[in-house]
Amino acid sequence: MDTIGGKPRDLSEINARTDSRDILAHARQQADLRGFDDVFIVDIDSHIDDGGNWPDVMGYIDDPVIREAASSFGDGSKRGAFLNSTPGLQWQNVFGRIPHGQGLKEPTDGGDVPREIELSRRCMNQMSLDYQVVFPNALLFLGMHPVREMEIHLANAYNRWLVEHVLPVDPRVQAMLYLPFNSPTDAEETVKRFLGKPGVAGFLVTSSRHKPVHANEYMRLYAMLEEAGQVLAFHSHLNWQDEYTSQLNRFISMHAISFVLCNLVHLTNWVINGLPERFPKLNVMWIESGLAWLPFIMQRLDHEYLMRSSEAPLLKRMPSDYIREMFFTSQPMEHTSDKLLEATMDAMNAETQLLYASDWPHWDFDLPSRIWDLDFLDETAKRNILGYNAARIFNLDIPEKYQATAAQ
Amino acid sequence: MREIYVAQADEIADRDRKVVIDDDLEIGVFRLGDEYYAWESNCPHMGGPICQGKIMNRVDEVLDEERRSKGFRFVDEDVHVVCPWHGFEFNIRTGAHPGDANTRLNGFEVELRDGAVYVRV
Numbered sequence: 001m002d003t004i005g006g007k008p009r010d011l012s013e014i015n016a017r018t019d020s021r022d023i024l025a026h027a028r029q030q031a032d033l034r035g036f037d038d039v040f041i042v043d044i045d046s047h048i049d050d051g052g053n054w055p056d057v058m059g060y061i062d063d064p065v066i067r068e069a070a071s072s073f074g075d076g077s078k079r080g081a082f083l084n085s086t087p088g089l090q091w092q093n094v095f096g097r098i099p100h101g102q103g104l105k106e107p108t109d110g111g112d113v114p115r116e117i118e119l120s121r122r123c124m125n126q127m128s129l130d131y132q133v134v135f136p137n138a139l140l141f142l143g144m145h146p147v148r149e150m151e152i153h154l155a156n157a158y159n160r161w162l163v164e165h166v167l168p169v170d171p172r173v174q175a176m177l178y179l180p181f182n183s184p185t186d187a188e189e190t191v192k193r194f195l196g197k198p199g200v201a202g203f204l205v206t207s208s209r210h211k212p213v214h215a216n217e218y219m220r221l222y223a224m225l226e227e228a229g230q231v232l233a234f235h236s237h238l239n240w241q242d243e244y245t246s247q248l249n250r251f252i253s254m255h256a257i258s259f260v261l262c263n264l265v266h267l268t269n270w271v272i273n274g275l276p277e278r279f280p281k282l283n284v285m286w287i288e289s290g291l292a293w294l295p296f297i298m299q300r301l302d303h304e305y306l307m308r309s310s311e312a313p314l315l316k317r318m319p320s321d322y323i324r325e326m327f328f329t330s331q332p333m334e335h336t337s338d339k340l341l342e343a344t345m346d347a348m349n350a351e352t353q354l355l356y357a358s359d360w361p362h363w364d365f366d367l368p369s370r371i372w373d374l375d376f377l378d379e380t381a382k383r384n385i386l387g388y389n390a391a392r393i394f395n396l397d398i399p400e401k402y403q404a405t406a407a408q
Numbered sequence: 409m410r411e412i413y414v415a416q417a418d419e420i421a422d423r424d425r426k427v428v429i430d431d432d433l434e435i436g437v438f439r440l441g442d443e444y445y446a447w448e449s450n451c452p453h454m455g456g457p458i459c460q461g462k463i464m465n466r467v468d469e470v471l472d473e474e475r476r477s478k479g480f481r482f483v484d485e486d487v488h489v490v491c492p493w494h495g496f497e498f499n500i501r502t503g504a505h506p507g508d509a510n511t512r513l514n515g516f517e518v519e520l521r522d523g524a525v526y527v528r529v
């Protein structure tokens with residue numbers, strides 16, 4: 001690399017080990033150009049962990065026998081112990097074309113700060129974020145684990161590790177904790193155990209699972225979350241083993257459909273079974289299905305509900321009215337037509353219901369500029385989507401410097 | 409119009425590039441054989457550092473006479489640079505995305521003089 005006066009004069013190829021501050025150098029430039037240091041920005045969904053922490057996580061398994069058994073995996077390293085990852089995630093980087101798509105491999109300095117915090121700080125500084133909500137890659141598959149109780153062991157271990165080891169280090173890093181949803185009473189225990197711990201922003205269900213969300217077994221859980229004013233989020237994920245998606249031969253096809261299909265099913269069950277009427281104060285959020293599915297499902301359910309309202313007797317309004325009161329994260333924001341995106345944001349009341357998410361470092365991550373550069377939104381809507389909607393529903397402290405715009 | 413010195417011509421290997429910084433501008437100069445092409449390292453998708461991406465040939469799908477798929481092949485003539493942020497690919501000779509000619513890179517004129525490569529901005 002040449003330098004002029006200590007500054008680099010040229011830049012090298014980005015590869016799997018490139019420092020994320022270098023990968024995201026243009027994000028920092030965009031933030032400076034747009035004055036993002038004066039904009040309150042919260043990233044609701046990121047996946048900075050790289051699996052390297054898994055052996056540490058295994059040390060937090062409650063059950064002493066399972067904890068000991070973890071040592072037998074990964075040639076004694078505990079790497080990947082008990083996980084049911086599918087090959088799909090490793091296809092994310094388009095076969096080497098998007099180097100960070102396989103997880104961040106860059107070195108960190110070590111020291112007292114956990115690697116996750118260090119990587120999160122690098123991203124927050126480059127994207128000019130005030131808070132980042134993190135979620136582990138490895139747990140995205142866990143709802144499909146063939147051993148039901150393994151979901152409980154691993155979820156509790158990860159939740160404990162986050163709460164005891166990661167979240168206390170930096171209040172800007174927050175987490176929605178994993179609910180072992182295949183076992184409703186254990187999901188309730190998770191809420192009781194971790195509610196109110198510093199850095200716990202809410203609770204999350206990974207959507208790739210075959211569990212109807214309207215089953216009676218879940219009512220106590222929902223009541224508990226509603227009572228506590230906690231967000232219940234559904235995070236979509238891929239599932240290449242389902243009968244429908246197993247017909248798709250390319251990752252692009254499976255990803256395009258799979259990440260929406262699971263949330264389409266859960267959201268439809270949620271609405272048609274009248275859960276918004278049963279738990280009117282529960283804030284429900286749908287993560288990582290993008291936005292384009294919303295005009296589809298709103299119109300589709302409204303259309304059919306008018307003809308078959310006897311099948312959804314708890315509803316007092318149109319299905320789309322309930323959907324419009326739910327919360328959605330923005331990424332991956334399909335933006336190939338301004339006209340369609342504007343109509344979508346209008347249909348879903350984006351100004352109050354949409355929350356920015358980066359999904360960094362996944363291959364289809366979005367920057368805050370995606371929202372800021374939309375001509376059809378006014379500045380209040382942009383600021384709400386980028387941060388104030390999140391502050392409102394997650395009760396986040398807004399730093400003093402933003403108080404004037406927050407008041408507006 | 410001004411001229412920026414990039415490198416000695418032989419400093420850039422075939423199928424490689426040099427990305428130079430000039431104030432706020434980042435320019436990637438690519439070499440394919442004896443030809444040099446200069447593109448702004450600012451991806452039309454989301455502003456990613458396109459010129460720091462991987463260089464790979466375009467992928468094609470092979471069909472037989474009955475239009476049955478026979479797998480993939482690399483097309484040697486179409487050399488692409490792939491944006492490291494989200495994978496948009498651009499033909500290094502034309503600057504265009506293979507599936508959307510309207511999605512293209514911003515280019516600069518290249519001059520070779522006395523064994524050195526310059527771009528005009």
Ligand code: FES
Nearest residue numbers: 451453454456491
């Ligand atoms: S910024 Fe280049 S592909 Fe997204």
